[in-house]
Amino acid sequence: MVTTLKPVEAVIVGFGWTGAILAQQLCDAGLEVVALERGPWRDTSTDFATGFAQDELRYMWRHHLFQNVSDDTLTIRNNVNQTALPMRHLGSFLLGTGVGSGGVHWNGQIWRFLPSDFLTKSHNEQRYGKKSVTDYDLTVQDWGVTYDELEPFYNQFDVLCGTSGKAGNLNGQIQPGGNPFEGSRSAEYPTPPMPQTYGPTLFGKAAAELGRHPFPHPTGNLSQPYVNNLGAQLGACTYCGFCEKFGCGNYSKASPQTTVLPYVMAKSNFTLRTESEVLKVELSPDRKHATGVSYVNSAGEEFFQPASIVILSSYVLQNVRLLLLSGIGTPYDPKTGLGVVGKNYAYQTMSSVNVFFDDKLINPFIGAGALATVVDDFNGDNFDHSGLGFIGGAYIAGMVTGGRPIEMIYTPQGTPAWGMAWKHAAAKNYLRSFSLSVHGSCMSHRGNYLDLDPTYRDIHGRPMLRMTFDFTDNEHKMSDYLTDRAGEIAKAMNPREIKLNRRTGSWNVVPYQTTHNTGGAIMGDSPANSVVNKYLQSWDVPNVFSMGAGAFPQNAGYNPTATLAALAYHSAQAIIQQYLKNPGPLVQA
Amino acid sequence: MDKPIPGRRRFLISTAVVAGTGLAGALGAKIHDGELGAPPRTYKGGVPWTEGQADAPPGVSGTDFKFFTPAERVFIEAAVSRLIPNDEVGPGALEANVPFFLDRQLAGPFGRGDHYYLGGPWPKGTPEQGYQSRFSPAQLYRAAIAAIDKYTRANFNGADFAKLSDDDRDKLLKSMESGSLQLEDGVDAKTFFTMLLQNTKEGYFSDPIYGGNKDMAAWKMIGFPGAHYDYREWVTRHGEPVPFPPVGFKGRPGWNGET
Numbered sequence: 136m137v138t139t140l141k142p143v144e145a146v147i148v149g150f151g152w153t154g155a156i157l158a159q160q161l162c163d164a165g166l167e168v169v170a171l172e173r174g175p176w177r178d179t180s181t182d183f184a185t186g187f188a189q190d191e192l193r194y195m196w197r198h199h200l201f202q203n204v205s206d207d208t209l210t211i212r213n214n215v216n217q218t219a220l221p222m223r224h225l226g227s228f229l230l231g232t233g234v235g236s237g238g239v240h241w242n243g244q245i246w247r248f249l250p251s252d253f254l255t256k257s258h259n260e261q262r263y264g265k266k267s268v269t270d271y272d273l274t275v276q277d278w279g280v281t282y283d284e285l286e287p288f289y290n291q292f293d294v295l296c297g298t299s300g301k302a303g304n305l306n307g308q309i310q311p312g313g314n315p316f317e318g319s320r321s322a323e324y325p326t327p328p329m330p331q332t333y334g335p336t337l338f339g340k341a342a343a344e345l346g347r348h349p350f351p352h353p354t355g356n357l358s359q360p361y362v363n364n365l366g367a368q369l370g371a372c373t374y375c376g377f378c379e380k381f382g383c384g385n386y387s388k389a390s391p392q393t394t395v396l397p398y399v400m401a402k403s404n405f406t407l408r409t410e411s412e413v414l415k416v417e418l419s420p421d422r423k424h425a426t427g428v429s430y431v432n433s434a435g436e437e438f439f440q441p442a443s444i445v446i447l448s449s450y451v452l453q454n455v456r457l458l459l460l461s462g463i464g465t466p467y468d469p470k471t472g473l474g475v476v477g478k479n480y481a482y483q484t485m486s487s488v489n490v491f492f493d494d495k496l497i498n499p500f501i502g503a504g505a506l507a508t509v510v511d512d513f514n515g516d517n518f519d520h521s522g523l524g525f526i527g528g529a530y531i532a533g534m535v536t537g538g539r540p541i542e543m544i545y546t547p548q549g550t551p552a553w554g555m556a557w558k559h560a561a562a563k564n565y566l567r568s569f570s571l572s573v574h575g576s577c578m579s580h581r582g583n584y585l586d587l588d589p590t591y592r593d594i595h596g597r598p599m600l601r602m603t604f605d606f607t608d609n610e611h612k613m614s615d616y617l618t619d620r621a622g623e624i625a626k627a628m629n630p631r632e633i634k635l636n637r638r639t640g641s642w643n644v645v646p647y648q649t650t651h652n653t654g655g656a657i658m659g660d661s662p663a664n665s666v667v668n669k670y671l672q673s674w675d676v677p678n679v680f681s682m683g684a685g686a687f688p689q690n691a692g693y694n695p696t697a698t699l700a701a702l703a704y705h706s707a708q709a710i711i712q713q714y715l716k717n718p719g720p721l722v723q724a
Numbered sequence: 725m726d727k728p729i730p731g732r733r734r735f736l737i738s739t740a741v742v743a744g745t746g747l748a749g750a751l752g753a754k755i756h757d758g759e760l761g762a763p764p765r766t767y768k769g770g771v772p773w774t775e776g777q778a779d780a781p782p783g784v785s786g787t788d789f790k791f792f793t794p795a796e797r798v799f800i801e802a803a804v805s806r807l808i809p810n811d812e813v814g815p816g817a818l819e820a821n822v823p824f825f826l827d828r829q830l831a832g833p834f835g836r837g838d839h840y841y842l843g844g845p846w847p848k849g850t851p852e853q854g855y856q857s858r859f860s861p862a863q864l865y866r867a868a869i870a871a872i873d874k875y876t877r878a879n880f881n882g883a884d885f886a887k888l889s890d891d892d893r894d895k896l897l898k899s900m901e902s903g904s905l906q907l908e909d910g911v912d913a914k915t916f917f918t919m920l921l922q923n924t925k926e927g928y929f930s931d932p933i934y935g936g937n938k939d940m941a942a943w944k945m946i947g948f949p950g951a952h953y954d955y956r957e958w959v960t961r962h963g964e965p966v967p968f969p970p971v972g973f974k975g976r977p978g979w980n981g982e983t
Binding site: 175176178180181182183184185186187189190191192193196197198203204205206207208211212213217218220221222223224225226330331332333336371373374375376385396397400401403405406407408409410411432433434436495496498500501538540541544552553554555557558559561562565566590591640641642643644645 | 777926
């Protein structure tokens with residue numbers, strides 16, 4: 136039996152970063168809001184207090200805060216000629232669940248995409264010719280929104296988080312100490328950059344000697360205490376080294392818990408229901424209007440929650456699956472290239488370089504999720520790609536997020552993975568090594584997409600999502616070029632030796648890479664090429680808004696969170712200022 | 725617009741409303757531990773917080789073996805002592821109590837595959853598709869140990885794996901690592917080796933509350949200070965040795981008058 140609940144003005148599906156932001160914005164506008172979260176409640180003092188937060192086994196390897204895939208996962212394959220099989224264990228990406236979701240166990244790396252990143256097709260076409268965006272069957276698109284339009288909303292997220300950093304471009308003026316390649320910022324970071332440990336400092340010095348432009352990584356691991364615009368208080372980071380993949384016990388990492396929840400949970404017009412999994416968005420008979428959502432809770436009780444506005448703010452993969460299961464928009468067909476839902480799934484192209492010293496104590500256990508010195512000289516279109524055979528790029532970071540010994544012991548080239556030689560190499564190198572991270576873009580490709588699996592089903596009987604993905608030659612060439620640039624900096628640090636960990640072969644689900652899945656519910660300027668408009672509003676069902684990195688038409692060489700947060704604020708403003716007055720399409724098709 | 729309220733614990737008002745689900749009695753029982761099945765809740769009016777509740781780590785107790793049979797224990801000791809051998813540089817896996825760690829892991833949620841999707845069908849996948857066995861980790865260990873002993877008895881004059889020389893054990897482990905060793909009874913040697921090596925390193929380097937990393941000797945060997953909380957004064961002291969001995973969740977010898 137399905138119980139029909141009292142109608143609300145907005146229902147929010149998934150309560151991580153974008154769900155929390157939308158809840159706060161819509162509640163402040165006076166709407167009656169209900170959020171549905173499939174996982175449990177989580178708060179700092181109960182769930183990851185400092186007395187037990189630094190537990191590598193439990194959080195990283197036993198997935199204590201991550202999505203439990205035992206009753207619902209997705210299927211994966213590299214191309215349409217393979218049979219997709221279930222991702223039976225988390226690896227390549229570590230999906231979130233529960234209140235705060237990935238916002239609890241992210242690094243806190245707060246990046247803005249470059250102005251040219253929003254114009255991937257037109258910008259590259261204009262500079263490098265039409266072929267540059269169609270080679271390798273690329274299907275890159277412009278976003279339908281510009282950096283300038285999003286800038287105030289990027290700023291809003293910085294103010295919320297208290298982001299620590301140094302502006303490199305303030306109102307069009309290049310600033311010493313920051314990233315000279317970034318888009319113009321309207322304000323300095325709310326808090327100064329983190330002081331850097333030894334490894335990142337050595338990296339910055341070597342990079343500068345090579346003529347690169349190093350700067351401190353912008354971070355949501357705060358350099359000093361901060362009170363945000365909602366009255367939430369954050370503490371200064373203590374560099375405990377258990378940040379990404381872990382919850383912060385110290386209220387030092389910006390998360391929904393530390394920035395939004397104390398405020399929004401107290402709003403009288405807000406209700407949160409946990410352990411409540413939305414199965415479907417329900418549509419009117421003409422399928423042009425959503426009437427609400429159906430959900431089932433962990434007690435097995437089924438509900439229909441009527442709502443005037445449906446905000447899909449679950450993770451990329453769940454959002455796309457809900458669109459497909461609900462019949463919102465036309466599914467993408469890789470054979471014809473027609474249809475849009477599931478189109479342009481993309482990822483992040485990662486590689487690294489390990490650096491080994493004899494004479495320098497790096498002390499890698501002094502770390503934080505975004506503790507790094509970075510160069511952005513080879514990201515996006517910050518460099519001339521003529522003759523290189525690829526578009527896109529990466530930032531290169533001399534980064535020390537921690538020295539957690541099960542995950543982060545680096546051994547020199549040729550060291551076996553076990554035995555006496557491995558043990559001796561671990562003992563010798565642990566304190567004297569660290570890693571340069573090459574964080575690369577991933578362009579969209581005709582054969583990379585998301586749809587529903589024909590075989591595997593979840594415990595509710597719904598088809599699992601099927602992911603078809605592999606890196607293309609564009610990504611392999613980009614990654615090789617960038618890994619070589621990182622290698623140059625590594626050598627300039629005068630270590631005993633280095634090890635290049637190139638991105639080779641097909642995408643593999645086993646080794647951890649990043650939880651930066653993008654696309655599938657992409658934004659654009661027309662229903663022919665996108666699922667949502669520039670306000671993340673469904674072209675097909677205009678009272679459905681789809682948040683998150685699913686809107687990215689391809690992925691840039693940066694961490695996605697600030698961009699998806701800016702898009703959420705941009706969407707919220709349009710809902711409040713335009714949609715509520717005149718419900719209907721905000722952009723005419 | 726409501727007046728913003730300050731965050732943090734001062735405002736952690738316990739106003740959780742338990743939905744009428746028949747599971748309301750679960751309030752106050754063990755809170756969500758990363759597994760499935762926590763009761764549904766409705767929250768309204770503030771950040772919920774319940775006095776006296778913390779999602780503290782489970783830890784282990786006892787010294788007996790709960791999962792491995794005596795014969796399996798002999799196999800595991802013979803295997804992990806080759807994966808991480810003992811010498812003066814640092815402890816071996818045996819000296820770090822890794823077999824006991826493995827036993828407790830396999831007897832618990834990890835062994836049951838609580839975070840694995842094990843539903844069918846189960847065709848053999850590509851290497852890129854990762855773990856595709858129908859076995860939970862505990863089932864895989866049990867089946868693999870039997871299959872490896874079966875193999876060595878057939879190929880080494882009836883000897884179990886544990887009776888082989890160090891060199892022969894290393895050779896067999898290498899052939900499992902490379903995937904060249906073919907085992908019977910549906911066991912993929914490489915899949916088992918990958919899991920055994922990973923779990924061995926987990927037992928060697930995880931907090932001692934889980935039963936391995938005895939005396940934090942593996943942390944001492946590499947110089948990791950453990951669950952240390954605050955390094956602020958060391959951030960800009962570049963290249964200086966950090967003198968803290970390792971600390972675990974239960975402190976360290978010397979605390980509370982212990983030696």
